[in-house]
Amino acid sequence: MSLFHRLLLLGGIFSLALALFQAVISVSPAWSVYFGAPASMAAQPLKLLAAGWIAALFFALFGLYGLSAAGRFRRLPLLRWGILAIGLLYFLRGVMVFPQLGSEGMPDRFIVYSAVSLAAGIIHLAGVAGAWRTIPGKQSREPRAA
DSSP states (O other): OHHHHHHHHHHHHHHHHHHHHHHHHHHHHHHHHTTTHHHHHTTTTHHHHHHHHHHHHHHHHHHHHHHHHSSSSSOOTTHHHHHHHHHHHHHHHTTTTTTTTTTTTTOOOHHHHHHHHHHHHHHHHHHHHHHHHTOOOOHHHOOOOO
């Protein structure tokens, strides 16, 4: 397995771990607020749970795309472009904190979240850049025998 496929595998595992983390914190309004959920959403536990699990499903899907790009899971639709988009989403989430650095009232944990997102984005993007040609493209369709 090449370094780039290992990076994609690492990105997939990271996303699956993040999905589990998101699902767990969404069951507790106090945990959710600590990790950045708005207090107005935490006041409605069912809404908080639904939003948290929807986010967890997206992170799980990101993880499956990472595993698929690493060759550990069946090929998913739009695999190359999907894994590229996932890497860009993580990267952009990571750099969003830079304009706010040094502002009053920003908890240190938000900087840590952004650093983790930035690292995940770089891992995904480096993996997809190096493994682009080996990530399965469109599935070949062979003509069926009559």
